[in-house]
Amino acid sequence: MTTNSNVWAFPEALCPDCSTCNKPIGVYQCIGCGKIFCSRDTAGHRQLLRSELHELIHESEQWNNYWHEEARRRQKVLKTKQENIYQQIDDWELQAIAKIKQASAEARENTRRLFEHHYNLLPKWTLLDVSALRRAMETDGFLETHLSKWKIQLQRLKGKINTFITDFIRLRMVDSFLSKLVIDGEYTAYEAIEPNEDPDTEVLVPPVHLMVPIDGDFTPYNDGELKTGIHHFRYKSKCIFFGVASKKANIDKDPWNTPSTYGWTGDDLVYLNANPIQGYDGYRSNLELGDTYLLTVDCDHKVIRLTNERTNEAHVLDVDPTKCPLPWQLNVRFLDHVQP
Numbered sequence: 001m002t003t004n005s006n007v008w009a010f011p012e013a014l015c016p017d018c019s020t021c022n023k024p025i026g027v028y029q030c031i032g033c034g035k036i037f038c039s040r041d042t043a044g045h046r047q048l049l050r051s052e053l054h055e056l057i058h059e060s061e062q063w064n065n066y067w068h069e070e071a072r073r074r075q076k077v078l079k080t081k082q083e084n085i086y087q088q089i090d091d092w093e094l095q096a097i098a099k100i101k102q103a104s105a106e107a108r109e110n111t112r113r114l115f116e117h118h119y120n121l122l123p124k125w126t127l128l129d130v131s132a133l134r135r136a137m138e139t140d141g142f143l144e145t146h147l148s149k150w151k152i153q154l155q156r157l158k159g160k161i162n163t164f165i166t167d168f169i170r171l172r173m174v175d176s177f178l179s180k181l182v183i184d185g186e187y188t189a190y191e192a193i194e195p196n197e198d199p200d201t202e203v204l205v206p207p208v209h210l211m212v213p214i215d216g217d218f219t220p221y222n223d224g225e226l227k228t229g230i231h232h233f234r235y236k237s238k239c240i241f242f243g244v245a246s247k248k249a250n251i252d253k254d255p256w257n258t259p260s261t262y263g264w265t266g267d268d269l270v271y272l273n274a275n276p277i278q279g280y281d282g283y284r285s286n287l288e289l290g291d292t293y294l295l296t297v298d299c300d301h302k303v304i305r306l307t308n309e310r311t312n313e314a315h316v317l318d319v320d321p322t323k324c325p326l327p328w329q330l331n332v333r334f335l336d337h338v339q340p
């Protein structure tokens, strides 16, 4: 066999890498996770999701069985606790009533004794024994000294009657006599989970643009323009600049020199209208690690967000529309592209 050097060869068919086998034959992209698969591994990806769902169904059913018993057990615990509290309230009520009855009885007895004492005083104070005076009158045997002595005695008696009092008794409340029983408690805030209320389950996640540079001809720029809505772009490794610029601006070969550029790059640099600011808003670059990044371009709110999917670290930039007017275009640069 001789090699014919005149044979015209088709260029190799290069596709993005398959997420499963890593061969450059990826032809399908999952709209759920954005991963790319080859023809053979697409079914495997679906099978993985199906077994995950199967596991979830199994786990949910197990939960239902467990909760059925657990709810019954907790109901019993609550019932016992409630009965115990009711018992304590009943006990307190009976003790309080007994205490009140005893205190009332004591108060009545003390009242009775006090009043009896003061009733009995009345006749002792008011009755005058005049027999001695009459005998003195009959015998006529008395002197001025006796008269003045008897007068003093009468005055003293009258004086005693003047001191008649009724306020010998007082009612006094003893605060600490009876403790009031009060029930305190917490109401646990609980919001029922309505599966259909979760907006994430209703709104389809917008498709993710996976951009993986395959060869020198690969263009990292989005050919279209970004005018409205929220767009997600996922990049895997070798990126050295993530950002946007106005469509009206001339994209320079050097991303840093493109006017209106907003974005992130290495050396902790953040570009605001093409002006580099180190460590802006706490930004620390670690692009050299080659992680997967998600660039979110929100045209509606004039915001771009860069998320490192490994560390979950996210940075947000407000884009000033007076300096970077819509529509925008991506200004994302790859290592190969800048240093060919």
Ligand SMILES: [Zn+2]
Binding pocket: 018, 019, 020, 021, 022, 023, 037, 038, 039, 040, 041
């Ligand atoms: Zn594959």
Ligand SMILES: [Zn+2]
Binding pocket: 030, 031, 032, 033, 034, 035, 045
């Ligand atoms: Zn998927």
